[in-house]
Amino acid sequence: MKLPRWLIVATALILVSPLFGIYLADLVGYHEPLDIAIEILGLKEWEDKWPFKDYSIPGLDPYLGYIASGFIGVGAIALTIFILNRALIYIRKKGS
Amino acid sequence: MHIPDGVLSINVILSTYVALMGVTYVAFSRISKIWSSSLAGKTSSIAALTFAAQMINWPIPGGTSLHFVGGALSGIVLGPWAGFTAMLIVLLVQALIFHDGGLTALGANAINMAVVAVFSGYVLYKLLSRRSTWIAGFTSGWLSVFLAGALCGVELWLSNPISITPLVVMALWHAALGVIEGAITASAIAYVKKKAPQIIEV
Numbered sequence: 001m002k003l004p005r006w007l008i009v010a011t012a013l014i015l016v017s018p019l020f021g022i023y024l025a026d027l028v029g030y031h032e033p034l035d036i037a038i039e040i041l042g043l044k045e046w047e048d049k050w051p052f053k054d055y056s057i058p059g060l061d062p063y064l065g066y067i068a069s070g071f072i073g074v075g076a077i078a079l080t081i082f083i084l085n086r087a088l089i090y091i092r093k094k095g096s
Numbered sequence: 097m098h099i100p101d102g103v104l105s106i107n108v109i110l111s112t113y114v115a116l117m118g119v120t121y122v123a124f125s126r127i128s129k130i131w132s133s134s135l136a137g138k139t140s141s142i143a144a145l146t147f148a149a150q151m152i153n154w155p156i157p158g159g160t161s162l163h164f165v166g167g168a169l170s171g172i173v174l175g176p177w178a179g180f181t182a183m184l185i186v187l188l189v190q191a192l193i194f195h196d197g198g199l200t201a202l203g204a205n206a207i208n209m210a211v212v213a214v215f216s217g218y219v220l221y222k223l224l225s226r227r228s229t230w231i232a233g234f235t236s237g238w239l240s241v242f243l244a245g246a247l248c249g250v251e252l253w254l255s256n257p258i259s260i261t262p263l264v265v266m267a268l269w270h271a272a273l274g275v276i277e278g279a280i281t282a283s284a285i286a287y288v289k290k291k292a293p294q295i296i297e298v
Contacts, residue, residue: 006141013148020152028155032162033245033269037252037262038103046102050195055151069194070151074144076189081143084181085136088128 014070018063021055097165097241097248097270098190099205101198105255112203112251119180119211126177135178138295142170143182147189154276162273167209168217168240169281172233173288175297176218183210204251212247213240217281222298229289230282237281238274245270 024030038045051058052072057065104112127135146166155161166186170179187206190196197205217240224232249266256262288296 004141006145010144010148013145013152017148017151020154024155025153025161028161030153030155030161032097033160033266033273034097034099034248036160036269037249037265038100040259040262040265041103041252041256043103043256045100046198048101048195052193053195055194055196066151070148073147073151073189073193076193077143077147077185078140080185080189081136081140084185085131085133088131091128092131 010074014067014074017070018066021066022062097162097205097209097245098187098197099201099208099248099251101200103198103255104201104204104251108204108251108255109200112207114203116203116206116211119207120184123177123180123184127181130175130177135174139174139178139182142166142173142179143185146170146182147186149280150186150190160269160273162276164280165209165213165241165244165277167213167244168221168233168236168277169284171214171218171240172221172236172281172285172298173296176215178297179214179218180210183214204248208244208248208251213244216240216243218298221285225298229286233282233285234278236278238278240281241274241277242267242271245274 052069055066055069055073056062057068060068146164146169149164149166151163153161153163167179167183170182173179174182184206187197187202187210191199191202191205217236220239221232221236224235246263246267249263252266253260253263285296
């Protein structure tokens with residue numbers, strides 16, 4: 001079975017993502033313009049205990065967790081669009 | 097550019113959620129008329145690629161950092177309404193599963209990245225694409241990130257009107273960092289146009 005090209009590209013992006021999202025981010029102290037703006041205003045993000053916060057999986061090595069999060073995210077997106085597709089087809093059939 | 101929980105005022109939270117519900121209603125009315133299995137496949141692939149590309153952070157030593165947004169690319173490849181749907185689903189997954197972007201800020205994040213970035217990128221590309229694909233792709237990618245970043249700054253300022261500096265910071269940094277978004281958008285569009293021009297909606 002031939003995999004779709006977009007899935008191969010997405011897999012490649014996810015596999016290299018910890019290099020940028022964890023290693024290099026820690027190395028240079030990753031912060032976005034929004035973080036700077038929030039700092040200037042003296043605001044703080046709410047503290048919370050989200051299980052998969054910042055693309056981590058509890059109990060898993062951060063690098064593996066980041067990769068696993070990528071696949072979970074892509075799977076969740078595909079599932080959501082599958083459900084949306086079914087719903088739209090159903091609505092259209094019901095309307096006609 | 098994902099606004100977290102705790103920085104927006106209740107007025108901004110409510111107004112952006114109301115605006116998002118309005119746009120979502122119109123978007124679903126529009127896409128229900130044009131929806132097909134082919135568009136479902138394209139929406140799925142662009143949403144998944146955008147999600148994966150957003151996981152690649154580009155840290156810039158000594159300065160600030162960024163990640164790809166993908167709003168303009170979604171709008172150009174899928175058209176504005178399916179592009180909005182793809183970006184909204186990416187933002188929902190990021191907020192609900194990974195808490196990247198707060199739940200209270202989901203309305204604002206979606207208005208910035210799924211509405212402003214997608215529609216501005218789509219419109220500008222449509223206006224410029226007859227002259228040059230690369231220039232049209234670059235300027236639409238750049239403008240989409242600049243406008244989304246600037247609007248994010250406006251939302252922060254409306255929530256905390258003590259200083260206009262955060263608005264200026266957001267606008268200026270995104271004007272500069274948008275160059276990378278523009279280059280990626282232009283390169284991706286040029287590649288798709290060469291390999292499979294039929295899948296581009298504009």
